[in-house]
Amino acid sequence: MADDGRELAGNEHEAARSAARRSRSWPRRILSGRISTLIWALRLYVVGMLAVVAMQLVRLV
Amino acid sequence: MTDSARAEGPRREDIRRARTRIAAEGLRGTRGGRGARLRLFALLAGPGVLVFLAENDAPSMLSYAATGARFGIGFFLPFVAATFALGFIVQEMAARIGAVTSHGHAELIFDRFGSFWGRFAMADLLAGNFLTLITEFIGVRAGLGFFGIPPGIAVGGAVGLVILSAATARYATWERIALGLALCNVVFVPVAILSRPDWGAVGHAMLTWSPLPGGLKPDTITLLVANIGATVTPWMLFFQQGATADKGLDARDIGAARWDTALGSVLAAAFGIAAIIATAPLFSHGISAGDWQAAQFAEAIEPYVGHVGAALFALGIFEAGAVAAIAISTSSAYAFAEVLRKPHSLNASLRDGWVFYAVLAGSSALAAAIVLLPGMPLEEVVLIVNVVAVLAMPPALVFLLLIANDPEVMGEHRNGRGWNIAGIGVTAFLVLVGLVYAASVVFPNLLGS
Numbered sequence: 001m002a003d004d005g006r007e008l009a010g011n012e013h014e015a016a017r018s019a020a021r022r023s024r025s026w027p028r029r030i031l032s033g034r035i036s037t038l039i040w041a042l043r044l045y046v047v048g049m050l051a052v053v054a055m056q057l058v059r060l061v
Numbered sequence: 062m063t064d065s066a067r068a069e070g071p072r073r074e075d076i077r078r079a080r081t082r083i084a085a086e087g088l089r090g091t092r093g094g095r096g097a098r099l100r101l102f103a104l105l106a107g108p109g110v111l112v113f114l115a116e117n118d119a120p121s122m123l124s125y126a127a128t129g130a131r132f133g134i135g136f137f138l139p140f141v142a143a144t145f146a147l148g149f150i151v152q153e154m155a156a157r158i159g160a161v162t163s164h165g166h167a168e169l170i171f172d173r174f175g176s177f178w179g180r181f182a183m184a185d186l187l188a189g190n191f192l193t194l195i196t197e198f199i200g201v202r203a204g205l206g207f208f209g210i211p212p213g214i215a216v217g218g219a220v221g222l223v224i225l226s227a228a229t230a231r232y233a234t235w236e237r238i239a240l241g242l243a244l245c246n247v248v249f250v251p252v253a254i255l256s257r258p259d260w261g262a263v264g265h266a267m268l269t270w271s272p273l274p275g276g277l278k279p280d281t282i283t284l285l286v287a288n289i290g291a292t293v294t295p296w297m298l299f300f301q302q303g304a305t306a307d308k309g310l311d312a313r314d315i316g317a318a319r320w321d322t323a324l325g326s327v328l329a330a331a332f333g334i335a336a337i338i339a340t341a342p343l344f345s346h347g348i349s350a351g352d353w354q355a356a357q358f359a360e361a362i363e364p365y366v367g368h369v370g371a372a373l374f375a376l377g378i379f380e381a382g383a384v385a386a387i388a389i390s391t392s393s394a395y396a397f398a399e400v401l402r403k404p405h406s407l408n409a410s411l412r413d414g415w416v417f418y419a420v421l422a423g424s425s426a427l428a429a430a431i432v433l434l435p436g437m438p439l440e441e442v443v444l445i446v447n448v449v450a451v452l453a454m455p456p457a458l459v460f461l462l463l464i465a466n467d468p469e470v471m472g473e474h475r476n477g478r479g480w481n482i483a484g485i486g487v488t489a490f491l492v493l494v495g496l497v498y499a500a501s502v503v504f505p506n507l508l509g510s
Contacts, residue, residue: 014079015071018309019092021163022075025468029173035463039178042456045492046185049452052499053445060445 074408076234078309081105086313102321104381105314107236108304109156111388112297113148113329114243118385119200119378120443122249125333126358126374128284130339134263135271137404138334142267144292145330147490149322150483151458154465154476155298156318159305160472166302168399169462173470175272181458183400187424187446189453190296190393192426197382198444202432204379207359207372216429219383223390225423228509230306232407239405243384248333248377253335255370256342256362263338279501283448286407286498290447291333295457296392303395307406312474339366340372352461386425394421409437 032055071079081104088101129139155166162169167186171179198216204217226238273281301322310318338357342365359378363371391407397418398405405417431437462484465476475486500507 004434011079011083012074014082015075017456017457018075018078018082018163021311022306024163025065026169026172028175029467031174032407035459039459041349041458041461042492043181046453046456049495049499050449053449056502057445 066460067463072404072413073410074232074307074404074406077408078307081233081309082311089313100163105308105310105317106321106324107240108159108310109299109318109323110196110325110328111236111240111243111304111384112152112301113145113322113325113398114246114332115385115388116148116292116294116301116390117237117246117332117381118193118195118197118291118471119382120206120446121379121444122289122336123358124284124291124447127338127398128288130343130358130361131284132281133184133276133341133344134266134337136256136266136273137337138263138266139270140279141288141333141337142284142291142330145290145326145333145415147299147487148292148329149186149326150480150487151293151461152297152301152326152483153319154321154461154480155302156305156310156322157474158461158464159302160315160318160470161312161471162311163306163311164302165306165395165399165405166299166464168300168465169403169470171400173464173467174460175459178460179400182457185453185457186295186299186396187393189294189449191424191428192442192449193294193296194424195431195444196443197386198429198432199443200378200382201386204375204382207375212433216432219386219427220380220422220425221489222383223387224422225445226387227391227421228410228411229415230407230411232304235407236304239384239387242245242380242387245380246329246377246384248340249332249335250379250456252362252366252370252374252377253338253506256339257340257365258338260344264286266422267441273487279505282367282498282501286451286494287447289491289494290363290450292329292456293487294447295453296389296462298457298461299396300388300392303392303399303405307395307408313485315474336377339370342366368425379401386428390421390425393424394418422470436501438506447496451491452498454491455488455495462488 084104088097088104091097093100117429125141127165128141158166158169161316164172167179167183170182198219201219202212202215205374206212226235229235229238275281297406304316338361343361359375361373366374394417395405397420398414401416403416406414406415409417411418460482464470464483468475
């Protein structure tokens, strides 16, 4: 901690800037119906594909 | 980040990042010409080279080796080069978002699209990463097995490496260790040279892109998809964005981050192509290598590359597994700690960042333990892990594109039209590849197996 303190003394401004940048947050964005549908469709696509992978694994094992 | 955390002011991780920023601005301010620009690039580069060399992981190098052994070089050399171009398009966006926002990928999805999608993305990533980590330790075990090292020592040593590199609790030290190891991926180049390839044929293959020997068959499609998954996977997005933010890069560094990503993709493509060339003699001598593992490949190519070449190949598979284990466990740790709003930095002290470090160490240790269990169907996992990565990629890419186009988050650095066309093209291509793969598995006679 003492080392950190010494380092901070020289870099205070940049360190504070980094802390501010890292703690910044953005308001939640509401997805449009089309984008939500696309994401859900791709989710279902992944589930379907994983079932196909399972099928292939069963054949291999 | 909670309000109480904000009120604490700069943490140890912020102080370390400040040092990078001050050094970067110092180099920008000097009139040192090309030398200063190179020193600046050396300071800012790292996440891009590391992510691509780590993605040349054990299953990827084994996919390349299987490819060279089964199909030679005609089709796959340009194909692999093209997949790295796809990888560059995707990873540039992740690096740019990390530099502009100083936030990890899971954190941004959580903030912008809500906790449901944030947790979903994190859970997807952790599951895929865990499966991939298992294959990395399979690579470690198989690679060192060539030298007669017992599995327990090989795998335990690799877990120790993952934990010790992170336990330095300094991003810069961790990055140097990981990059130093990752650059050992170059060992596939001397193996390729030792195989005495016909360089004229290699050049011809790159320029003409010959058809696939034997045509498109179900098992060929699996290998094709595995080769794509050797370059484009969800963990790479989370890792590069998290590492770019953790290193302290900001919008002024986007150019350096782009060059870093381009350098990584070129190096990784060259080393991947070298692995294909190294095993191509098996194809030209008609030796079947359908389900081989690392040690078997090393033994099989020994007559063509000598003992040194075979030993380098086995060492390369070990290195590929070890570096990827470091990077993949770190990407899991970033995503988990980001979504839980806990400190998520390799600069965080072990006490502050205990959740982050626990996920990093725990995921590696658990995956390694599974590799040591007797009777596990490990060979099948190696074959399939890159395929799963490709199939899981489209939803991750949609979130990446949404964030990269978000004017509130990205401001003037949001995607241009060309980058959007490329990004949407990659997404559509991966969906199509998945559908072709599914058709080949569900209807194997469709392609006349």
